[in-house]
Amino acid sequence: MSSAVASHAHPPTSTGLDHRKIAIWAFIGSECMLFASLISTYLIYKGRSVVGPFPHEACLPPICVTALKPILNIPVTSFSTFVLLMSSLAMVLALAAVENRGKPGYEGILGSSKFWLLTTAILGTTFLGCQAYEFTSFVHEGLTIRTNLFGSSFFTLTGFHGAHVTAGVLWLLTLLSIDIKRGLQPKDALLVDISALYWHFVDVVWIAIFTLVYLIK
Amino acid sequence: MATAAVSPSYAHAGESYQSGIWSWLTTVDHKRIGALYMYTALAWFGVGGIEALIMRLQLKGPNGHVVSAEVFNQLFTMHGTTMIFLVVMPLSAAFFNFLIPLQIGARDVAFPRLNAFSYWVYLFGSLFMNSSWLVGMAPNGGWFGYAPLTTLAYSQGLNIDFWMLGLQILGVSSLAAAFNFITTIINMRAPGMNLMRMPMFTWMAFVVQFLLVLAFPVITIALVFLQFDRFFGTNFYTMTAGADPLLWQHLFWVFGHPEVYILILPAFGLVSEILPTFSRKPIFGYPVMVYSGILIAFLGFGVWAHHMFAVGMGPIADSVFAVTTMLIAIPTGVKIFNWIFTMWGGNLRFTVAMKYAISLVALFTIGGISGVMHASPPADLQQTDTYFIVAHFHYVLVAGSMMGLSGGIYYYFPKITGRMLSEKIGNWQFWLTFIGVNLTFMPMHWSGLYGMPRRVYTYDAGQGWEIFNQMSTYGAFIQALAGLIGLYNIWHSRRKGEIAGNDPWGAPSLEWSIPSPPPEYNFETIPTVTSRYPLWDIKSPELTSSVPHSRHGDERNDVSLGGKRVGGFHDHMSAGTPEGGVNPSAHQASTKVSLKTAEQLGIPMPYPTIKPLFVALFMTTMFASLLLIHKDKLQLAVGGVIASALAMTFFLYAWLTSPLEPHHH
Helix, strand or coil, X not given: CCHHHCCCCCCCCCCCCCHHHHHHXXXXXXXXXXXHHHHHHHHHCCCCCCCCCCCCCCECCCCCCCCECCCCCXXXXXXXXXXXXXXXXXXXXXXXXXXXXXXXXXXXXXXXXXXXXXXXXXXXHHHHHHXXXXXXXXXXXXXXXXXXXXXXXXXHHHHHHHHHHHHHHHHHHHHHHHHHHHCCCHHHHHHHHHHHHHHHHHHHHHHHHHHHHHHCC | CCCCCCCXXXXXXXXXXXXXXXXXXXXXXXXXXXXXXXXXXXXHHHHHXXXXXXXXXXXXXXXXCCCCHHHHHHHHHHHHHHHHHHHHHHHHHHHHHHHHHHHHCXXXXXXXXXXXHHHHHHHHHHHHHHHHHCCCCCCCCCCCCCCCCCCCCCCCCCHHHHHHHHHHXXXXXXXXXXXXXXXXXXXXXXXXXXXXXXCHHHHHHHHHHHHHHHHXXXXXXXXXXXXXXXXXXXXXXXXXXXXXXXXXXXXXXXXXXXXXXXXXXXXXXXXXXXXXXXXXXXXXXXXXXHHHHHHHHHHHCCCHHHHHHHHCCCHHHHHHHHHHHHHHHHHHHHHHXXXXXXXXXXXXXXXXXXXXXXXXXXXXXXXXXXXXXXXXXXXXXXXXXEHHXXXXXXXXXXXXXXXXXXXXXXXXHHHHHCECCCHHHHHHHHHHHHHHHHHHHHHHHHHHHCCCECCCCCCCXXXXXXXXXXXXXXXXXXXXXXXHHHXXXXXXXXXXXXXXXXXXXXXXCHHHHCCCCCCCCCCCCCCCXXXXXXXXXXXXXXXXXXXXXXXXXXXXXXXXXXXXXXXXXXXXXXXXXXCCCCCHHHCCCCCCEECCCHHHHCCCCCCCCCHHHHHHHHHHHHHHHCHHHHCCCHHHHHHHHHHHHHHHHHHHHHHHHCCCCCCCC
16 A cells, blocks of 8 residues: 555645635635626716716706715725724734744734734724715715615615625624634635735735726726 | 356445445545436426426427416526536536546545535525426526526516525536636546546536536636626616626626536546447547537637627628638547547447447437537528527437437446446337437427527417428427436336446546445555556557557556556466456356445545535525615625525534544645
8 A cells, every 4th residue: 555545534635725715716706706796887887877976076056956075085985994904014013023923023012913803993993984974074075875877876886895804804803802812823724815815815905996996087 | 148146246345334324425426416416407408308208299390388478488498508507517526426537447526515605505595496487487598598688677587586596506516626627637546647647527527627626616706796686776787887798798608608618528538438338448549538628618618708799799700700710610620530440440339338438429310410500690690599500409409419428427436336237228218209309409409490480389370390300399308208217227227127237337547446336445446557448558458559559658567556567477467357358248246245344444534524514505595695685675785695695604614623524645
């Protein structure tokens, strides 16, 4: 008998990677198509709304009963985009803290995965807060998901993204609770790694949304 | 052949492999989940078949009065939806589940509990969608559910709600399974099983998982838009708000055309297993078969608008999609020719499985050729929405997918249950199916070219359609008879079918090296693979030695399969290792091999668990609660969604925080 097959335990994986790492990449591939469909629909419907408010243009009578200003608030969204980008940085540091637990240079704040996980979650929640503020102010200015094509496609697209951020925050808080309970060790790095892949993906999607929806007129 | 009445040739693998209903509800074993998929899909095949028979009765003669127009709409919608999402896809999933781990030399899939979850979501989703019959509001918008026809303005009942929520649930099942199988195939191949040594079925399954992963999110979003339109009053499909009437069609067919290949490629894979075995030749042009499967899938994403030639997209779009569609015929034709060349000069054995496989090759070609015909926009304008199209897609789906899957059942049933299906009864089933399929669908080409539109619930006399419709109706009943015979064959085999032994067919791939049915751990020792045809290397090396390129990176020294040296001599073989020989009647009905349990062997097996079932159940009730929005019971709906979501989250956390198996590595 060949010595290579003597073990009855689980054989090493074909790629050497953990199953979960492969699965999360497949999942992210699927999510790409999900957001591609949402973003395409938004772009196809751009400029097709028959009533205001509009994203970048004012809506003047007679199209709208009263004059409506362009609705997108670029400064607030630029701030929330910055916050989300910074959350990815915190996520990287959280993973580094777990991977390098106990190594020189990772004492103090740099080695505190709890701090960085919490920071990531807080930044994500801040982003969600900005989105809640944005949605509320849009509704006050007369744009709901039912108002026009822009409202339908905008709220659905950004709402789906917000739901993904929410799921990510819950995931981060779950990791944080594990970290508090028993402390995440280098052998647990994969748990943080796959959540980080998801988090960065959600971040990258936002960069596409911010560019295509907010910046390009 | 060996006597029928002997007990199984081995004792079953101990107490850990329990029987009883609880063991099925909690199973995480890919083989049992595969069996669940198979039997559930066959049950829905009966339901979808009955729906077809009622329609055929209605259309047998002009001005039929069997059902009303409204019921007819529900019948053709649910017939299509059932056959695609509840029969062909799950039947393919049954083979994915059962075969992928066995063919790549693994002990289970990568995520056994997620696998159970996929099955239960499929079961509950299918029950939810069909529960619409009980309230008399089955979906009635066609399996394609074109918006704006399916929006609230034109479809007020719950019919469409059942359909879109049901599809959403089923999509979760398909996606979860696809992530699982992709990971399994990439990451759990036995030593030496490099990609270009994988059996063709696993290859086609691999390709299909990518189609699922990339196509299903698109229909998910199309359905989300429809849900939002119907439930929350958004405007995605509201023309007066400026919406594009083609948005749904584009999104749907970006999903819908890859879906066609999701339906056919698993059958192609099965046929690519059956033909070499019964021709006793390696598959002709293995690498090209692999590449053409990948190319079909890749091109499959670029042809969706050929379903929409009639909407007037303009000459440039029409030409582009006509050309890409015709391009797909090339890799498909390559496959057809490679199957023919596989049989060419082979030592053919016409078993029932082989007959089904050959009829796929022959009849799929007919459907493929009519497909190329309406790849041309001018021809399509004549044929679209007529019975010619119905003839086309039934030739590819019934004479293609179902023939391949039926062949797969005859081929793999012995491996799944340990007993052979009767060849005698099977021959009756095959020939009746063959006659029935052609009698049903061939005349539809004529009724279509004579102008009979699809989806009409009745027609007037004197248009030259009577004779063709009569033939189709008789053909459908012959198919139904064939189906009943097949059912009887399964029942007969379970009771007194011949004992199969490890390798009743003299097949080349790994799944035939282990007992039938396989023990829960599949392989006592993980095999080491040195070629595409590991069993033929041992049993009949002459089959592969003369074929150029049948080996890939061959290394025959110091490698083993089932604990035995490969490339050595036959006296190395003993009971429990690959055997069976060239002669199929030589299987070992007389040798009794006691299989060891996983505990005795020290193989860690996943714990059975009920949690995936509950997660699936509460996910289904979460979607089902949304029906109440439409009935103006918003508070009840929100309550139902929140309660279901909480229950689902509870079981999900319980699942994720409980260990998979006894030992951690």
